[in-house]
Amino acid sequence: MDNSAEMNSPTLSYKNHRFPPQIIARAIWLYFRFPLSLRLVEEMLLERGIVVSCETIRRWSRKFGAADVKQLRRRKPSRKDIWHLDEVVISIGGRKHWLWRAVDQDGYVLDEIVQARRDTNAAKRLLVRLLKKQALMPKRIVTDKPRSYGAAKTGRDARCRTSIAQGSERSGGEFSRATSKTRTDDAGISICRGLQRFVAVFSAVRNLFVAPQQKRSALATHIHRIRAMAQWKAVTGAAV
Numbered sequence: 001m002d003n004s005a006e007m008n009s010p011t012l013s014y015k016n017h018r019f020p021p022q023i024i025a026r027a028i029w030l031y032f033r034f035p036l037s038l039r040l041v042e043e044m045l046l047e048r049g050i051v052v053s054c055e056t057i058r059r060w061s062r063k064f065g066a067a068d069v070k071q072l073r074r075r076k077p078s079r080k081d082i083w084h085l086d087e088v089v090i091s092i093g094g095r096k097h098w099l100w101r102a103v104d105q106d107g108y109v110l111d112e113i114v115q116a117r118r119d120t121n122a123a124k125r126l127l128v129r130l131l132k133k134q135a136l137m138p139k140r141i142v143t144d145k146p147r148s149y150g151a152a153k154t155g156r157d158a159r160c161r162t163s164i165a166q167g168s169e170r171s172g173g174e175f176s177r178a179t180s181k182t183r184t185d186d187a188g189i190s191i192c193r194g195l196q197r198f199v200a201v202f203s204a205v206r207n208l209f210v211a212p213q214q215k216r217s218a219l220a221t222h223i224h225r226i227r228a229m230a231q232w233k234a235v236t237g238a239a240v
Contacts, residue, residue, distance in 0.1 A: 014237065023050055025236035027057045028065055032198075032205040064236070066197065069204035071235040075108050077134040083110065085126065085143045087118060092192055099199065100126040106212035109203040110134065114196045208232065 014021050023045070030041045038054035038061075045052055082105040087098045098118045102110040111130050115122045131137070208231065211224040233239035 019050075019052065021237040023052075024060050024064065025068075025233065025238035027052070028061055028068065028236070029205070029232060031057060031061050032065060032202050033209060061201075065201040068232075068236050069201050072204055072208055072231065075104075075106075075207070077136055077138075079136055079139060081105060081134075081138040082140045082142060083130065083138045085123075085141060087122075090114070090195075092195060097192060097195075098122065102126060102130050104138075107210060108207050108212070112199050112203055114192055114199065116192070205232075 014024065017024065027041055027045060030036055030044060031038065036044070038057050041057050042052060042054040045057075084103045084105075085101070086103075087100045090097050090099055092114075095116075097114055097116050099112060099114055100122060101112040104110055111126065111133060113122075113126055113129065115125070209225060209228045211221045230239070
């Protein structure tokens with residue numbers, strides 16, 4: 001993914017907000033980029049002399065998070081891609097759920113779904129969403145759960161190889177750490193739905209800032225992050 005800054009104007013207005021876009025964008029970045037709870041983000045901002053409640057940060061994340069990441073430059077799919085599919089168990093309200101996730105060979109998150117089951121239908125749902133979103137088949141699909149994924153064939157040609165989906169496991173581990181803190185949601189909205197909304201933004205922000213695996217020299221990573229931050233500031237209006 002090319003992470004050079006794209007000087008788009010933010011689509012959402014910050015009018016009637018007491019804090020400037022720079023502070024709001026930083027709070028959203030801290031919350032979705034790192035495994036921090038809302039209260040820890042509040043504490044980090046306080047250390048900078050910014051007094052804002054965790055509830056306000058939650059509202060900012062709900063209002064601006066999804067809209068901001070929609071403007072981020074997306075990686076174009078390729079027939080040379082290798083999809084790594086895996087699932088990570090998470091606990092929601094004391095019940096087990098699974099984060100089904102697809103990652104390409106560069107560690108770029110392609111899609112993710114929080115589901116209550118770990119069966120063929122759950123695997124098929126992920127595959128159908130992937131094919132619809134990517135609009136083409138990859139060179140190869142790598143999984144570590146051949147029974148579920150094998151039974152969820154979509155009738156299109158693609159080699160499915162049983163292996164350890166390391167790229168997906170790495171990003172899934174990051175997500176697990178990010179959700180280790182309690183994340184509140186609005187009353188009347190299911191926790192599962194709220195978690196799905198969170199992981200969509202979390203993955204998009206991660207995609208922007210994490211350098212492709214083949215370009216992870218110290219210098220390349222440094223340059224990648226500088227460009228990523230420039231793009232983030234541009235789409236959120238923090239660069240103004």
